[in-house]
Amino acid sequence: MELPEKLLKPYNPKETEERIYKLWEDSGFFNPDVCVKKGVTKENAESFSIVLPPPNVTGNLHTGHALMLVIEDIMVRHARMTGKKTLWLPGTDHAAIATQAKVEKILEKEGVRKNDLGREEFLKRVEKFAKESHDTIVNQCKKMGASLDWSREAFTLDEKRNLAVRTAFKQMYDDGLIYRGWKIINWDPKGQTTISDDEIIHEERKTKLYTFRYSKDFPIPISTTRPETKLGDVGVAVHPEGKWKKYIGQLFSNIEFAGTKLIIKIVGDEEVDPEFGTGAVGLTPAHSLVDWEIAGRNSLPRHPIINEFAKMVDTGHLTEGKKTTEAREIVVNWLKENNLMEKEEEIKQSIPTAERTGGIVESLPKLQWFVDVNRKIPSRGNKSLKELMLEPVREGKIKILPEHFEKVYFNWIENLRDWCISRQIWYGHRIPVWYHEPICIPKTGKEDLVGKCLEMIVSAEKPTCKYCDAGYIQDEDTLDTWFSSGLWTFSTLGWPNQTEDLKNYHPTSVLETGHDILFFWIARMILMSQYLLGEVPFHNVYLHGMVRTKDGKKMSKSLGEKAIDPLDIIAKYGNDALRMAMIVGNTPGNDLKLDENDIRGYGKFANKIWNAARFVLEQTKNLNIKNMPKLDKEDKKNDEELQKILAEVSKEMEEFKFSIVAEKLYHYFWHTFADIIIERSKKKIIENNNADSARNLLLSHLTTLLKALHPFIPFVTEEIWQILLPRRKVGEPTGVSTLMVEKYLDD
RNA sequence: GCGGGGUUAGCUCAGUUGGUAGAGCAAUCGAUUUACACUCGAAAGGUCGGGGGUCCGAGUCCCUCACCCCGCACCA
Numbered sequence: 001m002e003l004p005e006k007l008l009k010p011y012n013p014k015e016t017e018e019r020i021y022k023l024w025e026d027s028g029f030f031n032p033d034v035c036v037k038k039g040v041t042k043e044n045a046e047s048f049s050i051v052l053p054p055p056n057v058t059g060n061l062h063t064g065h066a067l068m069l070v071i072e073d074i075m076v077r078h079a080r081m082t083g084k085k086t087l088w089l090p091g092t093d094h095a096a097i098a099t100q101a102k103v104e105k106i107l108e109k110e111g112v113r114k115n116d117l118g119r120e121e122f123l124k125r126v127e128k129f130a131k132e133s134h135d136t137i138v139n140q141c142k143k144m145g146a147s148l149d150w151s152r153e154a155f156t157l158d159e160k161r162n163l164a165v166r167t168a169f170k171q172m173y174d175d176g177l178i179y180r181g182w183k184i185i186n187w188d189p190k191g192q193t194t195i196s197d198d199e200i201i202h203e204e205r206k207t208k209l210y211t212f213r214y215s216k217d218f219p220i221p222i223s224t225t226r227p228e229t230k231l232g233d234v235g236v237a238v239h240p241e242g243k244w245k246k247y248i249g250q251l252f253s254n255i256e257f258a259g260t261k262l263i264i265k266i267v268g269d270e271e272v273d274p275e276f277g278t279g280a281v282g283l284t285p286a287h288s289l290v291d292w293e294i295a296g297r298n299s300l301p302r303h304p305i306i307n308e309f310a311k312m313v314d315t316g317h318l319t320e321g322k323k324t325t326e327a328r329e330i331v332v333n334w335l336k337e338n339n340l341m342e343k344e345e346e347i348k349q350s351i352p353t354a355e356r357t358g359g360i361v362e363s364l365p366k367l368q369w370f371v372d373v374n375r376k377i378p379s380r381g382n383k384s385l386k387e388l389m390l391e392p393v394r395e396g397k398i399k400i401l402p403e404h405f406e407k408v409y410f411n412w413i414e415n416l417r418d419w420c421i422s423r424q425i426w427y428g429h430r431i432p433v434w435y436h437e438p439i440c441i442p443k444t445g446k447e448d449l450v451g452k453c454l455e456m457i458v459s460a461e462k463p464t465c466k467y468c469d470a471g472y473i474q475d476e477d478t479l480d481t482w483f484s485s486g487l488w489t490f491s492t493l494g495w496p497n498q499t500e501d502l503k504n505y506h507p508t509s510v511l512e513t514g515h516d517i518l519f520f521w522i523a524r525m526i527l528m529s530q531y532l533l534g535e536v537p538f539h540n541v542y543l544h545g546m547v548r549t550k551d552g553k554k555m556s557k558s559l560g561e562k563a564i565d566p567l568d569i570i571a572k573y574g575n576d577a578l579r580m581a582m583i584v585g586n587t588p589g590n591d592l593k594l595d596e597n598d599i600r601g602y603g604k605f606a607n608k609i610w611n612a613a614r615f616v617l618e619q620t621k622n623l624n625i626k627n628m629p630k631l632d633k634e635d636k637k638n639d640e641e642l643q644k645i646l647a648e649v650s651k652e653m654e655e656f657k658f659s660i661v662a663e664k665l666y667h668y669f670w671h672t673f674a675d676i677i678i679e680r681s682k683k684k685i686i687e688n689n690n691a692d693s694a695r696n697l698l699l700s701h702l703t704t705l706l707k708a709l710h711p712f713i714p715f716v717t718e719e720i721w722q723i724l725l726p727r728r729k730v731g732e733p734t735g736v737s738t739l740m741v742e743k744y745l746d747d
Numbered sequence: 748g749c750g751g752g753g754u755u756a757g758c759u760c761a762g763u764u765g766g767u768a769g770a771g772c773a774a775u776c777g778a779u780u781u782a783c784a785c786u787c788g789a790a791a792g793g794u795c796g797g798g799g800g801u802c803c804g805a806g807u808c809c810c811u812c813a814c815c816c817c818g819c820a821c822c823a
Binding site: 224282404515589674 | 751752783787816
């Protein structure tokens with residue numbers, strides 16, 4: 001059998017990769033159903049499933065995604081080759097606020113504002129953008145060699161996922177886990193929406209701490225970093241046993257303060273640290289969570305003085321309608337002019353900013369939807385959502401890798417507060433709550449029915465009014481994007497329908513993602529699955545680190561321009577090279593410094609395999625594969641050594657030690673197989689001394705190593721396999737056959 | 748402040764239950780037209796952050812100090 005001409009040249013990944021991916025795709029073997037149907041996987045085989053963490057439809061994939069795809073593809077390919085019924089389910093994430101912000105930015109450049117377009121038209125623009133991003137992402141996943149089952153692809157905002165969201169919301173509402181409440185929330189004035197605690201990034205800045213008195217006769221000095229908020233003060237809280245104790249209960253009315261009148265009551269509250277600052281807190285109930293609670297305990301009014309645009313309202317003629325920053329200056333000047341300012345100090349403070357827009361977050365009281373994480377749930381053994389999240393990790397039903405993130409996870413949950421899930425943005429799942437039109441005029445004309453249908457209805461479907469034609473309108477708000485992401489492990493498998501997929505593939509085997517979304521996403525998935533399905537969403541969590549540039553900078557989506565494009569690297573060195581560089585020396589949880597030099601080095605490895613294959617195929621072309629000659633003593637020793645390595649490697653693959661396996665195989669291939677075995681075989685073949693034993697060892701080693709290496713470097717191994725294949729399949733029926741579905745161990 | 752992590756060869760990092768310190772890259776010397784747009788061989792390189800403890804034995808377990816990184820909460 002003659003060798004193809006391409007084998008005589010250096011390995012050319014560019015020419016190979018696209019063709020090979022198409023071969024895989026056409027084979028249908030990414031889909032486990034096809035594997036079963038064509039007999040490469042047993043019907044009753046153990047299943048292995050991973051849902052792809054859906055990339056945001058905000059643009060391109062970056063190196064972090066590439067790392068994710070590589071690690072997951074390795075797990076999936078390995079599982080498939082060990083005979084498991086293997087599903088890797090792809091999808092994309094609508095990423096509500098992130099995508100909306102991105103499209104708004106694009107429109108801004110065109111001089112268009114979203115409010116001018118209106119909700120419907122704006123959403124069309126977002127959807128168009130999302131579609132384009134989606135197509136790019138899918139294409140990039142394919143370039144990465146990801147063996148994803150595209151026939152099951154999902155989107156967090158498609159019809160099926162919307163049904164899942166509405167169903168989940170309704171059930172949670174009925175169980176009292178979702179409620180609507182008037183509470184202090186985080187407001188992003190730039191994005192014009194609420195955000196959750198997790199979407200805040202604290203930025204350290206220098207700021208001034210002012211110490212002042214409300215008036216000359218006010219007995220207690222107050223410190224603040226935000227003097228403008230003092231226009232909304234209604235009280236001063238001191239520790240019940242502190243030095244200001246004697247003033248508790250006193251009321252100071254008609255205080256002239258920077259253009260407004262204040263009524264300040266002095267209250268005692270345990271929350272106040274008597275040692276800190278002046279030992280007294282000026283209470284601005286509407287704009288501080290702590291103050292809100294203290295005010296509640298002491299029956300103080302809680303009126304807002306900052307609006308959604310971060311402007312002052314109801315604060316008197318000096319500051320009315322001014323931006324908070326302007327108002328601050330005015331108040332500071334007023335205090336100085338009236339000799340009420342006692343001290344100014346420079347301090348470091350961290351300012352809350354919105355993750356997506358960078359806007360400075362204000363605390364405002366608003367009517368929003370929340371998930372109650374502490375309420376006991378009768379249908380779940382009277383446990384709260386918090387407990388349902390803690391339990392499986394505590395009990396080892398979910399294992400997190402690296403293990404120390406379990407502690408981080410516990411720490412986060414223990415400090416968890418109710419989750420604000422409503423957002424005032426347009427792109428996302430609309431809240432499935434319906435309010436009646438303002439007027440209900442009963443068709444029967446019976447006046448006594450008016451108003452009977454004015455209540456709010458929580459429903460997965462649009463309700464109709466029994467009495468009138470006006471009907472119901474849906475809540476304007478959308479849900480936090482992580483609400484739908486939380487359902488991802490089962491919404492993708494068909495839930496709320498009890499599908500075969502759900503039965504076969506849930507709980508999923510592994511959830512692999514970056515450690516930066518442990519709270520955002522992993523915790524929410526555990527919450528949703530534990531509550532809605534009564535089971536864990538996955539058995540293992542594998543957290544990878546952040547990909548950094550050589551000098552340690554994070555290659556993230558927010559620093560998009562600076563990041564290396566994985567596709568450029570692939571074009572230059574090949575996919576296999578990038579994959580090896582991402583795996584060797586990378587352990588879970590640790591950041592990966594991606595160095596082009598390393599990638600180049602692994603490109604040479606692919607070529608080394610290619611050349612070794614050329615030699616082996618040339619030397620063994622007349623070998624009868626069905627009747628292999630016996631190994632001599634020397635060769636047998638190597639055969640045993642390889643078997644030993646394979647046994648180790650199998651174990652290590654199960655333990656997610658991909659770095660060790662990749663390194664071990666690399667080393668064995670190069671420094672034992674190529675340097676020792678091949679070199680020795682040359683001598684044996686030339687001298688015709690046990691030449692057939694040598695040939696046998698060459699071919700069996702190559703075959704075995706191609707299989708073992710395939711999950712790591714699928715392209716070059718498959719390409720060689722396709723050349724090797726006709727010899728293995730002599731006399732067998734033709735059909736698509738790929739290394740991808742070969743078994744590690746022949747049955 | 749609370750929590751987590753790191754410190755091992757020039758660089759990037761492995762090091763599984765404690766048993767003589769490893770890989771890749773870089774650098775050094777030598778060989779070579781070869782399956783190899785190179786590759787092969789050889790040698791070199793580390794008191795495993797400092798100090799203390801447990802142990803026959805510690806990079807690994809315990810205590811302590813130093814420096815660095817990352818979360819979370821931020822305090823009026």
